[in-house]
Amino acid sequence: MSSLKIVDLHVQIQGKQILKGVDLQVNENEIHALMGPNGNGKSTLLAAIMGNPKYTVTKGEIIFDGQNVLEMSVDQRARAGLFLGMQYPQEISGVTNSDFLRAAINSRLEKPVSLFSFIKEMEKTIKDLEMKPDLAHRFLNEGFSGGEKKRNEIVQMKMLKPTIAMLDEIDSGLDVDALKIVANAVVDMQKTTNLGLLVVSHYERFYQLLKPTHAHVLIDGKIVTSGGIELVEKIDSDGYDWLYKQFNIETIKKAVVVSNTLGSCAVSKKV
């Protein structure tokens, strides 16, 4: 059984400690919802698992199917079966979606995929995600709307067939109909391939469509509580305040805002 195991993970960026000891295990056929207030380390966790060079792992382990992920390059992690659907997918001019995806698929194979079967699968996937048929010939994410970019991430996930996929706010920028299309595509893939999922989202609506088997809340670089779908529902109705109280977490104090003026310059004086 495929599994991604994270043990006591500490991660920093530019000297600032973001993750302060995360423990988590995602097995195939499981859907994990990862929630938490903004700026507490959810995206950092996903980026660190994928190997984003901006982030430094200072302590802990990431084990994927018995392999030490921290010793692998980004592309090796992807070829091993990890996938990260990004919050802000990059635009790459000059590189078409089809050339990019063919190169990505071929990087996993000893013998290149035949053009016929590639085109057939790509056309089907594009249709499943209800995207425009010219997607294959357009440059990678260039000129795409926010929703198209997110749907294109799912097109890539379906084509690349990872074992464990991480989706970072893939629902942001999607309208109601697109949200259903994306959720259905993810659920369909999860059922047919036993995909393991780690999903970051702020919205219960998306989780209701995905029906996560596990839910976790990440605050101040640690997972403070875990549960099932009932945890998602509670956060949707009550927010995060109860967690701060229950686990005695100090909230970040608001910085005192000091307003700067231009002094007497441009200030009219009363005569």
Place this chain on the structure above:
Amino acid sequence: MQRLKIDDIIYNSEINSSEDYIFDVSDEKAIKLNLNLGNNVNSNLYINLLNTNSFEFNFKLETNSKMNIFMFNQNECDTKVFINANMDTYSDLNLSFAEFNDKAIEVNCNVLLNGEYATACINSATLANCNKKYTINCTHHDKNTSSTFNNYAVLLESGDLYIDATGKINAGCSGSKSHQTTKALTFSQQKQAVIFPQLLIDENDVEASHAMTLGRIDDEQMYYLQTRGISEKMATELITIGYLMPILENIHDSSVKEQYQKIVESCVNNIC
């Protein structure tokens, strides 16, 4: 389409009917090709530089003639290329220069727009992993003439790229246009391209512009490609091909285009 092997030191040719040609320039010596395109003739010319250390190409486009030249440098030695073009009234030139090989080159290109309404478009696509030097001049000698430069380059770790592109509009050449676009992308941490996009304008009633972008590949873009399993080498190849391959859009013959496409992919695969 006629295929001719150019291995004489001086080769003179007159094209007086609208036909297409492939010239293979393939001897290890200095080759000079002199060509005249007659009035009202429309021709496509594909020039393969295969193994020559010096190639001089002088040509004239007579009134109302139209020529699309695609020069593909596949040399296995360092080389110097001299291009001199004279253009009469209403003549139309589309000159493309592509090179993806690992040999040094020095290109000197001079285009003279001598007749009214003569139009020249000069395109280049260069993969630089050694010394590549271009000096391109287009001089407007008559009214309502037009020149456009589109120069694209990708610079690799061992590349040195120098482009000096000058559009010159002489006094009295009213209604003329000179536009330049230069884009250079570098994968090198150390090397930068040196580019001089110049406009020398001696007339008030003209349109002229130059745009240049020069920059390193975005780390986030490389990361994005790698998150899909694409290695750094393959990502470099993909981006390079995406950046330079559009030069092949200037080829009208589909079989030539397909053949060149394979050569480009193979060259990029070898060099990147």
